[in-house]
Amino acid sequence: MKEIQIYGSGGHSYAVIELIRSLNEYTPVRVIDDSPKIDAILDVPVCKFSESFINQSTVISIGSNKARKKISKKIKGNFPTFTHKSAVVYPSARIGVGCVVFPNSVVDADVSIGDFCIINNNATVSHNARIGDFVHIAIQASVAGGVQIGEGTIVGAGSVILPEIKIGKWATIGAGAIVTKDVPDNAMVYGNPAKIIRN
Numbered sequence: 001m002k003e004i005q006i007y008g009s010g011g012h013s014y015a016v017i018e019l020i021r022s023l024n025e026y027t028p029v030r031v032i033d034d035s036p037k038i039d040a041i042l043d044v045p046v047c048k049f050s051e052s053f054i055n056q057s058t059v060i061s062i063g064s065n066k067a068r069k070k071i072s073k074k075i076k077g078n079f080p081t082f083t084h085k086s087a088v089v090y091p092s093a094r095i096g097v098g099c100v101v102f103p104n105s106v107v108d109a110d111v112s113i114g115d116f117c118i119i120n121n122n123a124t125v126s127h128n129a130r131i132g133d134f135v136h137i138a139i140q141a142s143v144a145g146g147v148q149i150g151e152g153t154i155v156g157a158g159s160v161i162l163p164e165i166k167i168g169k170w171a172t173i174g175a176g177a178i179v180t181k182d183v184p185d186n187a188m189v190y191g192n193p194a195k196i197i198r199n
């Protein structure tokens, strides 16, 4: 089995480790943290970042999109994408490097997903959608056909993005939001219908 290191020791890392183990291709050998607070996660030792960890096979297990981007520039190296066996990814879909596609998610026909994205449990990204780098589609979120989402945006748990909607970069879609109108860069929206709360 090939070795892989996990960068980030928050809650997300538990789910990432289990997913990687379920695929039987890579063994997680260490969890890296800038200031470790525990010794091990699911029996994988946690250690402080060292320059010697640069340029190795790594998965960045950090839910924060901004932090994931920062770490991706620092650690460099090889970033495989992991897809759980229960996820459906159609052959016409494209997924970049460093992504994790969690159980029961759907990546539909002609979808494009950038680098270092998280497609979380039970999320759906429908046909022809375009998803930028460092995006998190959270648990149970539904992205309808033809939606465009810019770099670094979080699509909160259980939210619904209506067809053809355009969402800018580094936006926050609150949990449970029903997004019926385009969302500008950096905006925070939530509610049904979703309203801009912060710009």
Ligand SMILES: CC(=O)SCCNC(=O)CCNC(=O)[C@H](O)C(C)(C)COP(=O)(O)OP(=O)(O)OC[C@H]1O[C@@H](n2cnc3c(N)ncnc32)[C@H](O)[C@@H]1OP(=O)(O)O
Pocket: 120, 138, 139, 155, 156, 157, 158, 172, 173, 174, 175, 176, 177, 188, 189, 190, 191
């Ligand atoms: C595996 C996983 O865990 S994936 C999980 C991925 N994460 C998510 O989906 C979380 C998404 N984040 C949210 O929905 C957040 O609540 C945010 C970002 C929209 C807002 O966060 P904050 O700015 O910290 O808001 P805060 O918690 O202070 O709440 C402010 C007010 O907004 C309300 N509010 C917060 N979020 C929402 C929401 N999604 N929908 C409706 N109302 C909301 C609160 O009830 C509160 O109302 P009040 O002032 O009447 O008490």
